[in-house]
Amino acid sequence: MKVLCFSSFTFAYLDRARVLFATLRRHHPDWRLVALITDHPPPGVEIDLSAEAFDQVVWFEDLDIPGGRSWLFGHDVVEACTAVKGPFLLKAATEQPVDAVLYLDPDTALLNDLDPLIGMLGQHDGLLTPHLLAPETTLEGILDNERSVARTGVFNLGFLAIRTRGDGLRMAQWWNDRLLAFCHDDIPEGLFVDQRWCDQIPAFFPGFGIVRDPGYNVASWNLSHRRIRFGADGSAYANDAPLRFWHFTKLGPVGEGMTRRYARDNVEVYEIWNWYKRQIALYRDPRIPERWWYWGQYADGRPVAREDRLRYRRDPELQRRFPDPFATGPDSYRAWLDTQHG
Incomplete structure (x- = not known):
């Protein structure tokens, strides 16, 4: 199966994206890797993107979104980087010679191969990962996690996979249309960028499957039900399933605080977080301001x-x-x- 995997980010997240693409390249050297960048480098900073681990860069301008700069102005950085996922997903599914398209957030990293996902795509036209796989058992967990999911969406769109056929293609067209018009961070109006829309996917597109394996999309919000351990050979596991990829959301005090709250004495979690922070430091470009976004000014x-x-x-x-x-x-x-x- 020919696979294209992409991530959407700005130059402020280039260090994170570099970690993601390095791990993708390590585990899947045959996949086509695409960086979707809604940004331009800071003035005077030249970055040789041809030397990066991804195969191709697609800029916002390449998407030919109706309204162009006018449309983009109506979105903040999070809204913009999520909204463009729909147009590129559709473009890749209809214009690239591939059988499957995967999306991963730039702040994720693979700790194992994703071959089982490709196997699942032999049975389904698309795949989603829920934020939570089990009910919380404490008031703290309900307030932090179940209530948050009720506001922001059942599925975490830091991951998405489709086949370029059937319900996968139909979903790509539907999602493209919704994100072009309604990818807004407006929880009172029932919107949380791209995620709340995808609550409807199982009803609209029955060819989609739900990944219930605890080794996928491990993050602070589901650590209360996922025990992490290392095998004798150093391989990582989540509830005895191979740990496939981790979502290091909100790297810094917020994300680390939530991780400590739910990891508690699971020291292997902290080892993985420390490994990720070392990787980020290795790939950071000090010339890029921490919150740089060309379209933010x-x-x-x-x-x-x-x-x-x-x-x-x-x-x-x-x-x-x-x-x-x-x-x-x-x-x-x-x-x-x-x-x-x-």
């Missing part, structure tokens, strides 16, 4: 406030009047905002 360098994005996104007249909202100077959206702020 106007043409004159001033940051784009979230309220400016929301105002523009919700007003078709502003979109018509200012087709390039990143521009500055006379007759620009930025100049118009200055008059409104008085």
